[in-house]
Amino acid sequence: MLIAVGSVQPASAHAAGKDRPSVGSQGTSPASACAGGTVLGDTSVAFRARLQDPAGTALSAEFRLVRADRPGTAVMAVGPGKLTVASGQEAVVEVPAATFENAAGGRITDFVWQFRADADGLKSQWSPQCRFAFDPTRQGAPVVAGPSGAVIGKPVTVTVAPPADGSVPAGYSYQLNVGAPVEVPADGGRAVITLKPDRAVNTLTVTSLSPGGNSGGRVQLTFSAAAPPPNLTTADLTGDGVPDLVTVGGRDGLPSGIWLAPGTGDGHVGPAVNIGAAGPGFSTEPTPSDWDGAVPLTGRFTGGSFQDLLFYYPGGIRAGHFGVRAGDGGGGALPAGGPNGDLTDWVGSYPSQVAEAGTVSGRATGFPDLLGIAPDGSGGTALSLYPAGWVTGVFDMPTALNVRTPDGTDWNDWTIASTEVAAPGGTTSTALFLWKKSTGELDVWKDLAADPNTGALTYHAFPVATGWNTGADVQLRAADIDSDGTPDLWTVGAGGQVTANLFHGLSATGPAGLTQVNSTLSH
Structure with a gap:
């Protein structure tokens, strides 16, 4: 296919002695x-070249394509007068795949190409x-060994060997479930x-790739993965054992969404990712924007192995x-959909605040309880x-607890935030912060226990x-930020300013020790 790019000026006589036309980029x-x-x-x-003529006349493009090992035989050629463009514009020649396939004969083949400009018979150099x-090659289906000991959310390796037909792929494309395809290089047809x-x-679907990226044979296998042990680290959505900061x-x-800033274990947080973009x-x-105004809580709200989100x-x-x-155990995007409900009582009242409460009720249903500040009737x-x-x-339905605030004032004068902290026997206990x-x-x-x-x-x-x-x-976002067994607090304020309040030396008679670490939420 021949394509002229740009308008064509009327041809004019090319004066003798003028500079020759040229081929640019x-x-x-x-x-x-x-x-x-x-x-x-x-x-x-598609091959393209920019043609120039000092006199500004219309130009005719010549093109030739040959096999590198057969320079005297054109695979494709365009002669004078077949493709005309204005000076300073590009000439484009498109060669179909079939032309290359016929010339290559089923093997990877080197080709050489050139352009030349012609202005009223005055030709440029090639x-x-x-x-x-x-x-043009395509390799056969690879040999793939399914993983053993796979665990949901944990990295596992799969070995890939060359196809049984003796062909050697340059790499492979693999797709896990409905995820996006990923390419990996191969060494001698082998890859991990x-x-x-x-x-x-x-x-898992694995497809052979040729040196030019052609898809060849593919193999599909099914394998099982065991559920991991429950992640008892509150707010650890990334699965590394360190609490993360989750904000709306x-x-x-911050733009609208649910933002996850990975914790580093010392109070700092990494760049925030919008896991609620959907x-x-x-x-x-x-x-x-439907997240705007919500309060995010983390916990094992689906009863599985991973930390989930309740908003x-x-x-x-x-x-x-x-x-x-x-x-998903790895800090991935939240699904756009799931169980919904309402925290209303018999007369339609609802809490002004909520907090995750672990197994404070002692019912052990496998799902976390909630605490809230709600009308008492x-x-x-x-x-x-x-x-x-x-x-x-x-x-x-809620049960009003028989407990007063630390200073005896109304509960609406206080802000609550909770976390679960490690307890003996591989369990957790619930801690509740109260701020006036x-x-x-x-x-x-600490160590809350309630009778419903x-x-x-x-x-x-x-x-x-x-x-x-x-x-x-x-x-306020509560967590055992530095994993020392004492509950801590993140505060998030204007401009994404984050302060980790790391407490130590809790005492029933006086203030706790406090170390503060400052960060700024970046995204």
Whole structure:
């Protein structure tokens, strides 16, 4: 195919003695290096060159393509007068894949090509020779050994050997389940693939690739992966044993979404990733703004091995509504859909705050309970228990707990944040921070245990700090940030400013020790 790029000026006589026309920049599509070394797959190739004429006349392009080992025999040629372009514009010649295939004879073959310009019979020199290799080959199906001992969410290796027909692929493309294809190089036709199974039964497809990237034979195998041990580290969505910071966007300098900033174990956080870009699934289109105004909680809310997300709306058009979205154990994107529900009581009241509470009710359903600050039916508010049911996203009607705030004021004067911390025997216990914004009083209640029948709550109280962030507009996220067994707090404020408050030396009689680590959420 011959293509003239740009408008053609009327031809004019080319005065004798004028400078000759010339061939400027040239290239191919797909791209190749003029000096050689590029191997193009089984595809058509478009050749282009920019033609120049000092007199500004229309130019005729000449083109020739030969096999490098047969320079005297043209694979394709374009003679004078067949392709005309204006001076300064590109001439393009497209050669179909079939032409290369016929010339290559089933083998990887080097080709050489050139352009020449003709202005009223005055010809330029042929352009420098450019070359590339054309690859018409396709290798057979590889031999793939399924992994053994695979665990969901954990890296596992798969070995790939050359096809039984003796062909040697240059690499392989593999796809795990519905994930995007990934290419890996091969050495002598052999390769090792590292992947993370994301379900109990997985499908792996491996396709041979030629040096030019042609897809050859493929093999598909199914393998099983065991469930990993439960991840008991609250807020560890990335699966590395270190708590991560999870925040809702639409505020504090973050765009809408659910933002995950990996914890480093010392209070700092890495760059935040929007794992909620698809939105919670309330709309058919991705709508991350639907997260705005929600409160994110982490815990094993699906009852599986990984830390999941529960989000709750304390106000707005979805007030009282919550949803659960499953984590994948590796900090991947949240699914746009999952169980939803409402935390309302018999009269339609709902909590103004919620916090994950582990197994505080003692019911051991396999799902975390919730604590909330909710109307108590007498005009005030109470710390209330929402016991987890036996199914994901189901909670019993709330029980108002028989406990007062540290200073005896209304519960709505306090902000709560919770985490689970390691306990003897490989279990966890629930810790609840209580912060009074107006005075800066900060307390923590550890080892919570609640009776859903009587409303009794037992705990160990520690006055952590006074004058802490008095009057500040910050979000609280609780976790054992430095994994020392003592609950800590992240605060997130304007401009994405993050402070890790690492507490130590809790005492029932005085303030705790405090180390602060500052970061800024970047994305």
